[in-house]
Amino acid sequence: MPETAVSQQQYAPKDYKSSLKPIWCPGCGDFGVLNALYKAMSICGLSPEKTVIVSGIGCSSRLPGFVTTYGFHSVHGRALTIATGIKVSRPDLNVVVVGGDGDGYSIGAGHLPHTARRNPDITYLIMNNNVYGLTKGQVSPTSMVPMASVQANLDPKRWKTTPYGMTEDTINPIAMAIAYDISFVARGFSYRPNQLTEIIVAGLQHKGFALIDAFSPCPTFNQDQTDDFYKERTYDVPEDHDPTDRVKAFELALRTDGYPIGVIYRNDLKHSIMEEQAALKSRFAGQPSGSVSALLHRFV
Ligand SMILES: Cc1ncc(C[n+]2csc(CCOP(=O)(O)OP(=O)(O)O)c2C)c(N)n1
Ligand code: SF4
Ligand SMILES: [Mg+2]
Structure with a gap:
């Protein structure tokens, strides 16, 4: 978070609420x-005027409007590509990305x-x-075989557009993020609001x-990974x-006895693209590389 984008003015949570009311389903x-x-x-x-929220497409991706x-x-x-571009061109802004499991992991x-x-400074x-969710309940990379019974797979009410259920393995996004050395990896749960x-x-x-990664149950299209499912696990x-x-x-990410909530991994020693670019700029400062004509001058 750049210091320039933090305001001396105090903002209450309600100051970030837009006039557009969320149209998500009840629950x-x-x-x-x-x-x-x-x-x-x-x-x-x-500062709201120094913050950009970028999303993809999905129910969750409607969030910037609110x-x-x-x-x-x-x-x-x-x-992520758009957010990285914004951050590189405007490092003074806070850049937050939001979206769904389909958007991010598929x-x-x-x-x-x-x-x-x-490693741009993006959350x-x-x-x-x-x-x-938005496209009415197809399985995503984090979908799981319904827990209740294998027969449940055959109930078209459970997976309205995938009546025979999940046939592929489920990914573990936390382990994947640690393998990629994402420099801060955490898990939250929408039914644990203070902790989130x-x-x-x-x-x-x-x-x-x-x-x-915040568990955020969809009561309309997923009757398996419900709020109770996650409260228990x-x-x-x-x-x-x-x-x-x-x-x-x-080890924590791979545990099979439930889902740990909190900060699981961080690497504060990792350089960011912003630091690398600043170093490059100072290394080549004064050299004629800023425009096409300046570049051509190097060859005449
Ligand atoms: C290029 C492209 N492919 C497919 C779609 C259709 N589509 C829209 S949202 C979505 C999946 C949304 O799932 P997720 O990201 O998990 O968000 P949720 O709705 O569950 O919050 C798909 C496949 C699209 N809009 N654009
Ligand atoms: S409950 Fe499901 S379908 Fe409804 S808004 Fe939320 S994610 Fe979308
Ligand atoms: Mg989703």
């Missing part, structure tokens, strides 16, 4: 994520390792409902690329967990 987990984001921006004192900051409701799976998944390599909040707020604050304050990251220990972070 959608995204309401909890949005409220946690309002609170986190207020705690961090983000916030008073600048917003960019972009293209399915391409939010069509847009190829951008994760490369954003990790560039990416994924509302993970284990389904494609703290996690978003930590992500916003992190200098580098922060990925927060989530637990706090143990107090003695050292998130800078990558091997320990992997």
Whole structure:
């Protein structure tokens, strides 16, 4: 988070609420994520006029419309590329990316390792409902085989557009993010709003690329990974967990006894693209490379 984009003026969470009311279904987990984001921006004192929220496409990607900051409701799976471009050209802005599990881990998944390599100062909040919500319930990379019974797979009411259920393996986005060395990796849950707020604050304050995977149940199209499912299976990251220990972070991410909530991995030593570019600029300062004519002059 650039210091220039933090305001001396105090903003209450309600100051970030736009006049557009969310049109999510009653009980959608995204309401909890949005409220946690309002609170986190207020705690961090983000100036709305110095903040941009970029999204892809999906129910969750509607979020920028509900916030008073600048917003960019972009293209399915391409939010990270647009956000990186904004951050590189305007490093003084706070850049937040929001979207769904389909957007981030399916069509847009190829951008994760490369954003990790560039490590721009961007916070990416994924509302993970284990389904494609907007397009009416197809399975996503984080969908799981329904837990209740294998027969449930055959119930067309469960997966309206995927009546025979999930046939592929489920990805583990936290382990994947650690493998890519994303410099801040955390997990939250929309039904644990205070903790989710703290996690978003930590992500916003992190200098580098922060990925927060927030469980955000979709009661309309996913009757398997419900709020109760996650209430029973989530637990706090143990107090003695050292998130800078990558091997320990992997071990935590790969545990099969439930889902740890909190900051799982961080690498504060990683350089960002902004630092690399500043170093390059000072190295080549004064050399004629700023325009086409200046470039041509080097060869005459
Ligand atoms: C290039 C492209 N392919 C497919 C779509 C159709 N589409 C829109 S949203 C979406 C998936 C949304 O799922 P997710 O990202 O998990 O968001 P959610 O709706 O669950 O919040 C798909 C496949 C599209 N809009 N653009
Ligand atoms: S379809 Fe699901 S994800 Fe979309 S608004 Fe409704 S409850 Fe939320
Ligand atoms: Mg989804």
